[in-house]
Amino acid sequence: MVIQQTQQKLKENRYGVTGKLIVVEGIDGSGKSTQIRLLEKWLRFRNIRVFLTEWNSSEAIKDITAKGKKKEKLTPTTFSLLHATDFADRYERNIFPLLRAGYIVLADRYIYTAYARDIVRGCSPLWVKKVYGYALKPDLVFYFRVPVDVAADRILSGRPRLKYYEAGMDLDLSNDIYESYRVFQSRIIEQYEKMSKNENFVIIDGTYNIEQQQQLVRSKFDEIVMNNKSDNG
Ligand SMILES: Nc1ncnc2c1ncn2[C@@H]1O[C@H](COP(=O)(O)OP(=O)(O)OP(=O)(O)O)[C@@H](O)[C@H]1O
Numbered sequence: 001m002v003i004q005q006t007q008q009k010l011k012e013n014r015y016g017v018t019g020k021l022i023v024v025e026g027i028d029g030s031g032k033s034t035q036i037r038l039l040e041k042w043l044r045f046r047n048i049r050v051f052l053t054e055w056n057s058s059e060a061i062k063d064i065t066a067k068g069k070k071k072e073k074l075t076p077t078t079f080s081l082l083h084a085t086d087f088a089d090r091y092e093r094n095i096f097p098l099l100r101a102g103y104i105v106l107a108d109r110y111i112y113t114a115y116a117r118d119i120v121r122g123c124s125p126l127w128v129k130k131v132y133g134y135a136l137k138p139d140l141v142f143y144f145r146v147p148v149d150v151a152a153d154r155i156l157s158g159r160p161r162l163k164y165y166e167a168g169m170d171l172d173l174s175n176d177i178y179e180s181y182r183v184f185q186s187r188i189i190e191q192y193e194k195m196s197k198n199e200n201f202v203i204i205d206g207t208y209n210i211e212q213q214q215q216l217v218r219s220k221f222d223e224i225v226m227n228n229k230s231d232n233g
């Protein structure tokens with residue numbers, strides 16, 4: 001009885017979490033990292049305790065994922081589970097403890113990236129949701145909405161070609177990598193658009209310039225996380 005009451009209490013106050021979790025989502029090249037890094041700098045400047053975590057960056061796992069990707073040997077399920085393992089490692093080591101310690105945790109991609117990609121790859125939506133079932137819901141999710149062509153142009157201005165998995169070449173959509181990329185990323189956008197309604201995403205027009213977007217991001221952060229409505233946008 002006492003244990004049940006304690007568990008209920010913990011659930012009510014989000015397992016003792018006093019920090020806030022802010023997430024950026026969107027297709028590759030939509031401008032997520034640019035914006036979250038600017039937000040991080042701004043928060044540090046305000047002396048707020050902040051921690052940034054990036055998708056697919058766990059020291060314990062990322063080399064294995066990179067190897068599997070390089071060999072082009074991952075199936076939808078192994079692709080999904082490797083990313084889920086990477087996430088679990090960062091969640092248990094950093095995200096959750098730091099949220100409990102009162103930090104602002106900034107996540108460059110979160111469970112929604114897995115939902116979108118894995119579902120497009122044919123994994124069962126219910127299964128994917130269960131895999132990430134333990135993860136706390138963020139306080140704020142920014143979704144950077146950009147047309148596929150804008151994202152492709154940005155990616156290709158930084159490196160010569162698209163990558164196998166980012167183009168969804170494992171799905172046999174087309175032999176042409178650009179065509180495959182367009183189809184695959186358009187399907188991911190469809191998933192994001194669906195989630196944006198159900199999960200209350202704050203949509204940022206990713207075609208705006210970097211400063212305009214950052215102004216929107218900061219004012220939403222102040223409004224939703226700091227409960228402080230500003231008039232600057
Ligand atoms: N608003 C913008 N206008 C023009 N270029 C931009 C804008 N925002 C970002 N870029 C540029 O586009 C490229 C991709 O941006 P960024 O790395 O932030 O995207 P991302 O969403 O993090 O991509 P990925 O998912 O691949 O990590 C970078 O070269 C960046 O400088």
Ligand SMILES: [Mg+2]
Nearest residue numbers: 032033034108
């Ligand atoms: Mg990025």
